[in-house]
Amino acid sequence: MNRAAPYLGPMVSTTGYRDLIEEAGDMARFTGRFFREVLRPRYEWEELLRQAFINGYRSLPLVAVTAFIMGLVLTVQSRPTLERFGAESMLPAMVAISVVREIGPVITALICAGKIGSSMGAELGSMKVTEQIDAMEVSGTNPFKYLVVTRVVSTTLMVPVLVVLADAIAIWASYIGVNFKDTVSWPLFHQQVFDSLIFSDLLPAFFKSFFFGFAIGIVGCYKGFHTERGTEGVGRASHSAVVVASLMIFMLDLVAVQITDILGLN
Amino acid sequence: MPGERSQRFKLGLFVVAGTAVLILTLYIMGTRKDMFARSITISADFREVNGLRTGNNVRYSGINVGTVDAIDIVNDTTVRVRLNIRMDAAGHIRDNALANVGTDGLMGNKLVSIMPGTGEGDPIVDGSVLRSAPGLDTDAMMRTLQRTNDNLLSITEDLRQLSERLNDPNNLVGMLTDTTMGDVWRNAVHQLQAASGNARALTDGVNTLVTDAQQGRGAIGLLLTDQGTEEDVRRILMDLRTAADTLGLAIGRIDRFAQGLNNDRGLAHALTQDTALAGDVRHMMGRLDTTTVLLNEDLRALQRNWLLRKYFKEKEKGRR
Numbered sequence: 001m002n003r004a005a006p007y008l009g010p011m012v013s014t015t016g017y018r019d020l021i022e023e024a025g026d027m028a029r030f031t032g033r034f035f036r037e038v039l040r041p042r043y044e045w046e047e048l049l050r051q052a053f054i055n056g057y058r059s060l061p062l063v064a065v066t067a068f069i070m071g072l073v074l075t076v077q078s079r080p081t082l083e084r085f086g087a088e089s090m091l092p093a094m095v096a097i098s099v100v101r102e103i104g105p106v107i108t109a110l111i112c113a114g115k116i117g118s119s120m121g122a123e124l125g126s127m128k129v130t131e132q133i134d135a136m137e138v139s140g141t142n143p144f145k146y147l148v149v150t151r152v153v154s155t156t157l158m159v160p161v162l163v164v165l166a167d168a169i170a171i172w173a174s175y176i177g178v179n180f181k182d183t184v185s186w187p188l189f190h191q192q193v194f195d196s197l198i199f200s201d202l203l204p205a206f207f208k209s210f211f212f213g214f215a216i217g218i219v220g221c222y223k224g225f226h227t228e229r230g231t232e233g234v235g236r237a238s239h240s241a242v243v244v245a246s247l248m249i250f251m252l253d254l255v256a257v258q259i260t261d262i263l264g265l266n
Numbered sequence: 267m268p269g270e271r272s273q274r275f276k277l278g279l280f281v282v283a284g285t286a287v288l289i290l291t292l293y294i295m296g297t298r299k300d301m302f303a304r305s306i307t308i309s310a311d312f313r314e315v316n317g318l319r320t321g322n323n324v325r326y327s328g329i330n331v332g333t334v335d336a337i338d339i340v341n342d343t344t345v346r347v348r349l350n351i352r353m354d355a356a357g358h359i360r361d362n363a364l365a366n367v368g369t370d371g372l373m374g375n376k377l378v379s380i381m382p383g384t385g386e387g388d389p390i391v392d393g394s395v396l397r398s399a400p401g402l403d404t405d406a407m408m409r410t411l412q413r414t415n416d417n418l419l420s421i422t423e424d425l426r427q428l429s430e431r432l433n434d435p436n437n438l439v440g441m442l443t444d445t446t447m448g449d450v451w452r453n454a455v456h457q458l459q460a461a462s463g464n465a466r467a468l469t470d471g472v473n474t475l476v477t478d479a480q481q482g483r484g485a486i487g488l489l490l491t492d493q494g495t496e497e498d499v500r501r502i503l504m505d506l507r508t509a510a511d512t513l514g515l516a517i518g519r520i521d522r523f524a525q526g527l528n529n530d531r532g533l534a535h536a537l538t539q540d541t542a543l544a545g546d547v548r549h550m551m552g553r554l555d556t557t558t559v560l561l562n563e564d565l566r567a568l569q570r571n572w573l574l575r576k577y578f579k580e581k582e583k584g585r586r
Contacts, residue, residue, distance in 0.1 A: 052277055053277040056277065056281070057277050060280060160284075161285070162284070164284045164288045164291075165283065165284050168291075195298065198321060199292075199295060202292070
C-alpha cells in the first residue's frame with residue numbers, strides 16, 4: 001500500500017534567502033568600512049607594496065602563460081572560420097579586439113580570483129580562526145587597515161596592470177599563431193592590430209579591470225575576515241572566495257557592457 | 267633589507283612594464299587617429315553618409331591621411347562631414363578633389379575616400395569644402411546582386427531544360443550521336459555531289475542554248491534573229507488577229523442564236539424548257555399510237571371489202 005510522501009517544503013528555505021541577503025548586507029557594510037579606512041591615515045605603505053608584489057608580480061607567470069595560450073588558441077581556432085569567408089587577413093584584428101575588449105580582462109580576472117582570492121580567504125581565515133586578528137586589535141594595530149585595505153588596494157591596482165600585460169602577451173602569441181600557417185611580418189601584424197583598435201576598445205576594458213581587482217580583493221578579504229568554525233571554515237572561506245569573486249566578475253562584466261553600450265562606446 | 271629591496275625592484279619593474287605597455291598602446295592608437303599630428307580641418311557635403319562615424323579613416327588615393335572629426339546634419343538633404351587632414355598630406359590634396367563615403371574592403375569600416383579631381387586646383391587650406399561624389403552603396407549592390415541571382419536562376423533553369431531536351435535520343439543531339447547517321451550523311455553528301463554535277467551540266471546546257479540563241483544558231487536563234495522569220499511571225503500574228511475577229515463575229519452570232527433559243531416565246535425554248543409541252547407531246551403520241559392501231563384494223567377490214575379485194579389480190583400476184 002503506497003503512502004503519500006510527506007511535504008518537505010520548498011527546496012530552498014526562506015532561511016537560505018535570509019542568510020544570502022544578510023551576507024550581502026554584511027559585505028556592503030564591509031565595503032563601506034573599507035572606503036572609510038582607505039581614506040583615513042595612517043597608510044600602511046610597506047604592507048601595500050608587499051601585497052602588490054605578492055598579488056601582482058607573483059601572479060604574472062600564471063597570467064602570462066594563460067594569456068599566451070589564450071592568444072595562440074584563439075588565433076588557431078578562429079582561422080578555419082575566417083578561411084571559410086576568405087577573410088584570414090582579418091585574423092589579427094579579430095583576435096586583438098576580442099582579447100582587448102573582453103577575453104583579456106575576464107580571463108585575467110578569473111585567474112586572479114582563483115589564485116589571489118583563494119589565498120586571501122585562506123590566509124585571513126587562518127588568522128581569524130587562530131585569533132591573530134583579535135591579537136592585532138589588542139596590540140593597538142588596526143587589522144582592517146593593515147590586512148584588508150592593503151590587500152584590496154593592491155588587487156585593485158595590480159589586476160589592471162596584469163590585464164594590460166596579458167593583452168600584450170596574448171597579441172604576441174596571436175602573431176605566432178598567425179605565422180603557423182601563414183607568413184605575416186611583425187610590422188604588418190602590428191599595423192593590422194592597431195588599425196582595428198580604437199580607444200573605446202581599450203579604455204572601457206581597462207577601467208572595468210579596476211573593478212574586477214576590487215571585487216577579488218574585497219570578496220577574498222570578506223570571506224577570510226568572517227571565517228568561522230576552525231580549519232574547516234578556512235577551507236570553506238577559501239573556495240567560497242573564489243566562487244563569489246568569479247561570479248562577481250561576470251556580473252560586473254555584464255554591467256560594464258551595459259554602461260559601455262549606453263555611453264555609445266560599443 | 268636586501269630581500270625587501272629586491273621585491274620593490276621587481277614590483278616597480280612589473281608596474282612600469284604594465285604602465286609602459288598601456289601608454290605605448292594609447293600613444294600608437296592616438297598616432298593612428300592623428301591625435302598628435304598637426305592637421306587642418308576641411309569638410310565635404312554628402313546626401314547620405316551610409317553609417318560613417320566619427321573617427322573613421324580618411325584616405326587620399328588609398329593612403330590614410332586623416333580621420334573624420336564630426337558629422338553634422340545641415341538640412342534635409344545635406345550632411346556635412348568635417349575631416350582632419352594631416353599637414354604633410356594636405357599639401358598634396360587639391361580643392362577640386364572628390365570625396366565619397368566608401369568601405370574598407372567588403373565588410374570593413376566605413377571611410378571617406380578622397381580622389382584627385384580633373385584639371386588644376388589649389389592646395390586645400392583650413393576650411394576648404396570638397397565636392398562629393400556618390401559612393402558605393404553596398405545595399406544597392408546587394409539588391410543588384412539579388413536581381414542577378416534571380417536571372418541566373420532563370421537561366422540555369424532554361425539550361426537545365428535545354429540539356430534535358432538535348433539528352434533526349436529523339437532530338438538533334440541524339441541524331442548526331444547515332445552511329446548509323448554517318449552512313450546516311452555520307453550517302454546524302456554523295457547524292458548532293460551528283461545533284462551538283464547534274465545542275466552544273468544543266469547550267470552548261472542552258473549557257474550553250476543562250477549563247478546559240480544570241481548568235482542566231484538553232485531554231486530559237488533563228489526565231490530570235492532571222493528577218494524573214496520575223497515577217498512570217500508578224501503575218502501569222504495578223505492572220506491570228508483576223509481569225510480572232512471572225513471568231514468574235516461567229517461567237518456573236520452564236521450568242522444571238524442562243525438568246526433566240528432562250529426566248530420563252532420561241533419554239534426552241536418551248537421544246538427545251540417547257541415541261542407542259544413535253545407532257546402534251548407525250549399524250550399526243552399516246553393517242554396517235556392508239557389511232558394507228560385502229561387505222562390498221564380499218565385498213566385490214568378494207569382489204570377484205572369486196573370493192574377493194576380485187577386490187578389487193580392483183581398486187582400480191584404481181585409481187586410474186
